[in-house]
Amino acid sequence: MSSRAGAEGTVSYVVSGYPVLSQTFVRNEVFSLRRAGVAVDVSSMGRGDRESIPLEWSGPYHAMPEVSWSEALRDALWWARRPRAVLRLLAAIRLCTAAEPALLLRGVPTTARRLAGLDTRVVHTHFGWRAIVPALYVAALLGVPATITTHAADIFMPSRRLAQRLAGMARVVTVCRSNVPHLTALGVPDSKVSVIPCGVDTDVAVEPVADHRRVVSVGRLVEKKGFDVLLGAFSQVADRHDGAVLEIVGDGPEREALEAQTVRLGLGERVVFAGSLPNDEVLGRVVRAGGFVLACRRLPNGDSDAMPVSLREAMVRGRPVISTEVAGIPESVDEHVGWLVPSEDPDALASALHELLSDPAEAARRGLAGRDRVVRTASLETSAQAMLRVWDDLEAGR
Structure with missing residues (x-):
């Protein structure tokens, strides 16, 4: 497993909901990276299924919208004193056609300021749905690449503006080879696509059938x-x-x-x-x-x-x-x-x-x-190694 990611910065996840029972693959990915010594921070736009999932299973995470207005104003002013970050954010806002204004006013500046203190190297998200926009905004403020893992309905039934938002991603990961034509149809070049299957824990015994x-x-x-x-x-x-x-x-x-x-x-x-x-x-x-x-x-x-x-x-x-x-x-x-x-x-x-x-x-x-x-x-380790290679390659090419 590459040690560079763990040694040189944080991998920051911005997702629609975390933890989610039907998305155990996101938790498993985060878990496998953390187990390998990678610093991983998770910011969740929604509550997910946190009431029914214990923290010891999901691991730590932050809720983006749970920010007071006074905190939001303080953090927005902090970013306003950084004109390059503001210019990058304005470009991302144009790309995303000013989507998610509530998060722009509240969750994004605070999340990005917190992540700036963690030496974030990349912002990653899952699914081409709602979280793609705040992920791009946070990455813009931080001046780091944004990457995404696409899955199924998000690209089989793409939103009207998905193609332009994928264009803002430094790399697009997908979970199987059959998805690649769907991404190229959305204008994503082959060179930006990586196929990485969702891994599972292989350290389990084969028990007798009951x-x-x-x-x-x-x-x-x-x-x-x-x-x-x-x-x-x-x-x-x-x-x-x-x-x-x-x-x-x-x-x-x-x-x-x-x-x-x-x-x-x-x-x-x-x-x-x-x-x-x-x-x-x-x-x-x-x-x-x-x-x-x-x-x-x-x-x-x-x-x-x-x-x-x-x-x-x-x-x-x-x-x-x-x-x-x-x-x-x-x-x-x-x-x-x-x-x-x-x-x-x-x-x-x-x-x-x-x-x-x-x-x-x-x-x-x-x-x-x-x-x-x-x-x-398709072990957790194999998938985590593949994700780390994607981020290492981006860093090497910057």
Whole structure:
């Protein structure tokens, strides 16, 4: 791991919300950098899920809007005495078409002044959504590069002004190769794009399967996750496998409709809706199951997952995965580590579920192959090293 970042300055994250249950990959990235000795500061625009996530898991962070008006005025005047910083900020404001005026008046000057005292070397953000603007503003005041990690819907369904805001980024990171054409279509040159998969903790044991007949799926209960397709597929195999159970972990707007579909299909207690759970409990459910399934789909409006981290979390625990040919999923999932089927195809998904449930030995073999792949290509350390190389390269080229 490079030591330069930890020795020569702070990596400052400016994000929309932190910590967020559905964005454990952001926490994992911050955690892995800190564990390597890198000074990381996190500024969050929103509250995230802080009420349900302990500080010992998320690590320390700051809330941007929680600044008194007197503090905001004091810090704005501090920056007003630095004309070069003000000129850089005005350029960023023009680039962002004067977006987020409330933060300009309140959170940005205070956050930037605090970070100036930490010798910040780069400002990083995740997603091409709301936080991209304050990240650019803070970086402008500090006179340091801004970088971003893009994921899925943020570039599949880009906002009207995303292209011009990405142009202000010194480097654009994305989580899978299939995302690169979406970025080049937004005007980002190939030379500015780095593909860095979201890493997972590989320092976990492969525990014995508690119940080979249990299959688990994890995600927000939203249309793009394809839970309705999964239920249709499971209804085709449930009667063929005595005791087979599908456990769905997560919550969301589709829950009532999915529970009604379960009743219509006569699945009764064969489907368990576990609701939203803390991260450790979610992973515990994955470990107890014989396999993991995610029936992702791309919606007509372009919304889709890119490469759900939950797939790698299952793979690193030695659990075979079943998923669909959507976006970047085929870059990690194939017949060697699980089953890959067309999206929106309940028959193909049912066939994969049947194979998984029929042959525990083959399922275990694919599960171990999947773990080996993640350990080699997508550990927390590997992803952190790649991020540090991006920032080191920027510094070397300045």
